[in-house]
Amino acid sequence: MNSHHQIIKTSPASLFLFCLLILPLSATCNVEKTVVARCIDQERDALLKFKHHIQSDECGLMDLWGNPGTPDCCTWKGVSCSNPSGHVIGLNLSAAPYQKTCLSISVFSPSLSELKFLKYLDLSSNYFYDMEIPSSIGSLVNLIHLNLSDSGFSGDIPHQLGNLSRLTSLDLSRNDELSAQSLNWLSQLTLLRDINLSGTDLSEATDWTQSIGSLSMLEVLQMDHCQLSTPLTSSSILYANLRIVSLSINYYINSSIFQWLFNNSNYSTVKQSLEYLDLSYNSFQGPIPNEIGNLKFLAYLNLSRNSFSRTVPDAMGNMEFLKYLDLSYNSLSSTIPDEIGNLQSLMYMDLSYNSLSGSIPSTLRFSGALETMHSLSYLDLSHNRLEGFAPGDVEDSHSTSHINSSNQLEGPIPSSVGGSSPLLHLDISYNLLQGSIPSAIGDLHSIVHIDLSYNHLQGPIPSSLGGASSISYLDFSNNYLEGAIPISIANLKYLGYLDLSNNYLRGDIPCKLEITKTPYFAKFTYNNLSGSIPIKLSYLGYNAFEGNPNFHMDKFQGRCDDDKHDGNIYLGLYVSIGLGFYTGFWVFCGTLTLKNSWRHAYFRFLDRIIDKIYVVVAVYLARFRRKSQV
Incomplete structure (x- = not known):
């Protein structure tokens, strides 16, 4: 113990020399002093x-x-x-x-x-x-x-x-x-930077606006699903450090919050700092204010599940750092502004379930999105009133999800859709699309979900479809497709959902087709299919095949064609063996029959072999008897 105190009191130079000497024995030595924290x-x-x-x-x-x-x-x-x-x-x-x-x-x-x-x-x-x-x-x-x-x-x-x-x-x-009946105690936490009270019942905490307004250092405010009853107003102080505001699922928050955001003394500073704004699932009405476009550093904006009306503001095109935009489930109308194409950082955009009309801006089409919106990976424009369609080249598209169902889109599916190799999800159902399914769809090697149902598509299902081997969900129902179901569809080894109903398909269902991914679903109803149920689909039940007049639902297919070919191979093998035996036998026996000298030599050879075997066996038996008698 005394030596320990001497070490602590030694001069720095002596201690340094001491550390050099014991360094191989201790890796914890410190130039100033060695201290081990103990509880x-x-x-x-x-x-x-x-x-x-x-x-x-x-x-x-x-x-x-x-x-x-x-x-x-x-x-x-x-x-x-x-x-x-x-x-x-x-x-x-x-x-x-x-x-x-x-x-x-x-x-x-x-x-x-x-x-x-x-x-x-x-x-x-x-x-x-x-x-x-x-x-x-x-x-x-x-x-x-x-x-x-x-x-x-x-x-x-x-x-x-x-x-x-x-x-x-x-x-x-x-x-x-x-x-909490009151949040007055929050006003004492003047150093608070991050507060999350999401899920707390604050319906009686009418002083929440004043309490939050007293937190001058606040950067993160999360009060989702709190039943907030008193709205923020411009009289509530908005502090300049605020980066994240999340007030979703409160129902009673209304458009007065925009007064707090945009008519505040610190607004000029906040618009430089705010990065995340979630006001979804509330009671907002009227137009989305143009001032929101001044939040140039905003990366996340969610205004979904409200009652916003009128147009999408052109000023949103100024939000150059925006990566996530969700305006779904509102009452927005008119057209999508072309300025939306200026959002070059955008990765996710959902404008579904509104009343948007007119043509899709060129910047959001297959061809336009790759020219300006290189980062866009998820686009949902479904359940609107959009018209037209976007033919064009998609060879360089980075989109992984393109959802454009339940609109009024017309024209053919772009023949170069297969060039969009990263595409995982394609849903353009419930439209007015015409023409045939392009064979290039088989080049979508990564795609897992394709829904082209409820259109006016014609012609055959391309045999190249089997090349899109990652598909787990495929719906071509309610079109005018005809011809046979391609055998290559059996290459879709991950298929869990298949609907080809209500078309004009004919011929047999490929016998090797199998639904492997749970939950199983397959439907072939109301076509002109013939033949019988494939063995591998026997578990589906009759309802999956009804409405095909020439289809035998009481029978199952036998072996697949490939299995029959395998049987032919075995038959050929057996015939070859038989012919070989027959030929060899008669070549040997015929020679002995026709040539006396060979026949006599052969039988003499057999006699000598038999005599030798007889002698060997007799000798061994004699020895065995003698040993037994002894």
Whole structure:
């Protein structure tokens, strides 16, 4: 012990020399001083008291807590200590990484309040049996981060949390029975940067706007599904650091929030900082304000499931960093503005379930999207009143999902659709498309979903379809397709959904066709198919084949043609063996019959062989008898 104190008091030069000498023996030597953090006994006992009230630990988070082999609590899983003081400063028992509930706790031990130096506390994704959040947490005045999300807490949020004046991050989300009658305590958390109260019942917290407005450092505001009853107004302060605002599924929030966003004294700064805005599932009405186009640094915008009307603002074309845009399930009308094509960073766009009309802008067609919107991978324009169709080249398209169903699109499917190799999902059903299915569709090697149903498509199903071997969902129903079902369709080994009903298809169903992916679905009804049910589709039932007058639903197909060819191969093999035996036999026997000298020599040879065998057998039998008599 004395030598240890001498080392600490030595001069830096001597200590440096000492480290050089013992470096091979110790990799932990420090030029200034060597200190090993060890747990404080009082805090160790507090942690063990907390463990004592844990009913179950499904993830083994506390297996080593209190183990004789690990007396130092600073080495326990989830515990972090200060170096060199040894005080516990972090406790992370979150079950989120395990994707299941780890800890079940029926009594929240007040012993955690003894961890006076605790800065980080994460108990998320565990189960606390619908207990209230303990008010004793408010005594942990050094806390910087508090996460109690998805943990089964209920009741009112304790106002004592307002004592955590150093808190910068607070997450109480996804506790479905949690509520608050007032958020006045929030105004004391002046350093708060990130708050998430999503799922908390705030229907009675009419002071939420004033409380949020007092958080001058706030960067992230998440209050989804909170039953907010009082709207934000321009009188509520909007702070310049705000990056994320998520207020979805509140129903009572209306268009007055735009006054808060756009008529605020800090608006000029906020439009440079706001990156994420989610106002979906609310009660917005009227037009989307043009000012939203001034949020040039916005990357995520979700205004879906509201009652917005009129047009999509041209000013949205100014949002050059926008990557995600969802305006679906509104009442937007008129045309899609050409300016939308200026969104070169856009990766996801959903304008479905509106009343948009007119032609699709050239920038959103197969040919146009690849010219300007290189990043667009998901496009949904379904359930509108859009007209026309976009022939063109798609050889360089990066789109993975193109959904344009339930419109009034006309004309043929572009013959070069197969050039869009990354395409995974193509749905242009419920339109007025004409012409044939292009053979290039077989070049879509990555596609998994194709729906061309309810159009006016004609001609045969291209035999090249078998080249799109990744397809799991295929719907060509309710068209005017004719001809035979191509044998190559049996190459679709991942097929789980197939609907070819209500066409004019004829001939047999390919016997090797198989629906392999669950849930199984196949439908061939109301065509002109003949033949019988393939053995591999016998489990589908008669309903899958009805409406084909020449089809025998009471019979099953025999072996496939390829199997018959295999039988012919075996037949040929047997014939060859028979002919070979017949020829060899008569070549040998015929020679012996016609040439006397060969016949006599052959039989003399056989006689000598038989005599030798007889002598050998007689000798062995004689020896055996003698041994038996002895």
